[in-house]
Amino acid sequence: MSRTLQREGIWNTAISYAGIVIGYINTILLFPNILDEAEVGLTRLLLSISVMYAQFSALGFVNMSVRYFPYFRDKEKQHNGFLFLLLAVPILGFILITAIFLLFKPTVVGYYLENSPLIVDYYYYLIPLALCTLLFNMFTAYLRSLYKTIVSSFVQDFLLRILTTVLVSIYALGVMEFQTFVLLYIVVNSVGALVLVMYVIWLKQLFVKPSLAVLNIMPIREVFYYGFFTFLGNISTTIITTVDQVMISSYSLAANGIYTTAFFMTSAILVPGRSILKIAQPQVAEFWKDKNLKGMKKLYQNVTMINLIVGLLLFVGIWANIDNLFDFMPESYRSGKYVVLFLAIARLVDLATSLNGAILATSDKYRWDLGFNIILAGLTIWTNWYFIPRYGIEGAALASMISLIFMNVARLLFVQVIFRIQPFTWHALGIVAIGAITLGASYLLPYLGNVFLDMLIRSILITAIYATLALNLNVYPEMNAWLRKVIYGITGLKL
Numbered sequence: 110m111s112r113t114l115q116r117e118g119i120w121n122t123a124i125s126y127a128g129i130v131i132g133y134i135n136t137i138l139l140f141p142n143i144l145d146e147a148e149v150g151l152t153r154l155l156l157s158i159s160v161m162y163a164q165f166s167a168l169g170f171v172n173m174s175v176r177y178f179p180y181f182r183d184k185e186k187q188h189n190g191f192l193f194l195l196l197a198v199p200i201l202g203f204i205l206i207t208a209i210f211l212l213f214k215p216t217v218v219g220y221y222l223e224n225s226p227l228i229v230d231y232y233y234y235l236i237p238l239a240l241c242t243l244l245f246n247m248f249t250a251y252l253r254s255l256y257k258t259i260v261s262s263f264v265q266d267f268l269l270r271i272l273t274t275v276l277v278s279i280y281a282l283g284v285m286e287f288q289t290f291v292l293l294y295i296v297v298n299s300v301g302a303l304v305l306v307m308y309v310i311w312l313k314q315l316f317v318k319p320s321l322a323v324l325n326i327m328p329i330r331e332v333f334y335y336g337f338f339t340f341l342g343n344i345s346t347t348i349i350t351t352v353d354q355v356m357i358s359s360y361s362l363a364a365n366g367i368y369t370t371a372f373f374m375t376s377a378i379l380v381p382g383r384s385i386l387k388i389a390q391p392q393v394a395e396f397w398k399d400k401n402l403k404g405m406k407k408l409y410q411n412v413t414m415i416n417l418i419v420g421l422l423l424f425v426g427i428w429a430n431i432d433n434l435f436d437f438m439p440e441s442y443r444s445g446k447y448v449v450l451f452l453a454i455a456r457l458v459d460l461a462t463s464l465n466g467a468i469l470a471t472s473d474k475y476r477w478d479l480g481f482n483i484i485l486a487g488l489t490i491w492t493n494w495y496f497i498p499r500y501g502i503e504g505a506a507l508a509s510m511i512s513l514i515f516m517n518v519a520r521l522l523f524v525q526v527i528f529r530i531q532p533f534t535w536h537a538l539g540i541v542a543i544g545a546i547t548l549g550a551s552y553l554l555p556y557l558g559n560v561f562l563d564m565l566i567r568s569i570l571i572t573a574i575y576a577t578l579a580l581n582l583n584v585y586p587e588m589n590a591w592l593r594k595v596i597y598g599i600t601g602l603k604l
Contacts, residue, residue, distance in 0.1 A: 125380040126265030135273055136373045141438040149366030150254045150358060151227050152294060154600055157354045161241035162251045163246055166203035169340030170195055172470055174250040196247055203243055207236060207411040226364040234295050241299035248305035254391055260308045264301045267540030272297045338479050349489045349512060353505040356493050368502040371445030374434060378423045378456040385412050390467045397471055406530040413463040413532035414585045420460040421544035422575050424453050429551040433564045451506035462517035463532045465524050474527060536584045543578045550574050553559040
């Protein structure tokens with residue numbers, strides 16, 4: 110793994126975990142205790158629909174940036190008009206999707222009116238939120254192609270959450286109505302796009318002047334053809350990641366508030382994967398350009414091991430402390446306990462299969478990824494349709510777990526068969542065994558009578574056992590060497 114990848118990955122991970130701390134404060138301490146369940150569900154649904162809206166509007170051009178930018182890269186020539194193309198097509202897509210969004214308002218209103226009428230009152234708020242989400246996604250993709258990922262991570266994972274903390278704390282003082290809170294909540298979540306635009310200007314990379322050179326670098330037909338296929342794939346991915354919240358909210362916004370709170374509790378597990386993916390995906394594209402399968406295999410396995418080591422520790426820490434976490438929220442939220450378990454397992458599988466999606470999506474076999482996503486989207490809709498009426502939010506979590514496991518295993522096998530690379534070594538099995546031992550050991554510690562004391566001691570015990578076993582069994586030599594160097598620098602102790 111290159112030094113750039115390591116440095117960017119460390120910074121992205123540090124920022125993301127700082128954001129997770131703020132996010133936990135918002136999600137576990139503030140939102141459930143200041144807003145009622147339906148109001149929490151509304152705020153989550155607004156963000157989910159805006160993400161869906163933006164994904165449809167992008168017309169596949171987020172992925173196009175990662176795949177094709179290496180061919181256009183030339184700062185002296187303003188990257189041959191690439192940024193103009195990257196922004197122009199999604200803006201046209203946004204206009205089209207907005208027209209559809211307005212045309213189908215009666216259908217959407219009818220879907221939510223009976224059980225979740227609150228969303229109807231804020232229907233038009235979604236348009237500016239979706240536009241800012243789209244711009245944020247496009248500039249994030251552009252910066253990722255430039256190997257500049259730290260600022261976008263800071264904005265998304267830290268700044269927006271801090272601003273949300275301030276907003277909800279002010280709302281708790283009773284100085285504004287809920288409608289004003291929602292309006293300001295949308296403003297807060299729209300700030301990120303403006304910050305990224307300013308950052309690109311500061312980098313002197315805001316090249317929005319159209320250029321005919323864009324037609325000469327790569328056949329424009331191929332670029333749009335790829336964008337079309339990835340657009341269809343993104344539709345499927347969006348369905349996969351948001352249909353649970355959309356369907357739950359049609360039954361009850363309050364249930365969605367509980368479900369999404371449990372959903373966020375597992376989000377820390379994905380942080381290492383998302384942080385590294387931001388800078389690994391452009392590296393994968395470069396490997397394809399250079400036809401360097403050996404380098405890609407090494408990257409694939411290194412990223413998987415880092416993801417598993419950090420992700421498993423977080424999984425054990427969250428599940429061992431699950432009852433403590435729910436003690437900070439109203440009793441109604443405890444019904445989301447097994448939502449956490451199902452979603453945490455799904456996220457672990459997502460981490461374990463690592464870069465398979467990026468490898469497939471940036472290869473010449475990207476059309477197959479569309480097939481996987483379409484099948485998975487259908488499976489996701491069916492499993493949610495079947496399980497939610499029978500088991501409520503636990504059914505939605507079970508449906509998500511089944512769908513994500515199926516998708517990742519299918520991609521894993523395809524990449525292994527077609528490209529003859531896979532992410533696992535025997536060390537991966539070792540870290541899974543260490544995680545199981547650590548979780549078992551945590552159950553031997555009885556409840557200590559105080560939620561803060563219990564979380565502290567239990568977490569220290571888990572970390573100590575996990576780290577000791579991982580270091581001494583040398584499951585990932587590169588990380589062990591780095592940790593020993595850090596520990597020696599801090600304490601002067603050689604391990």
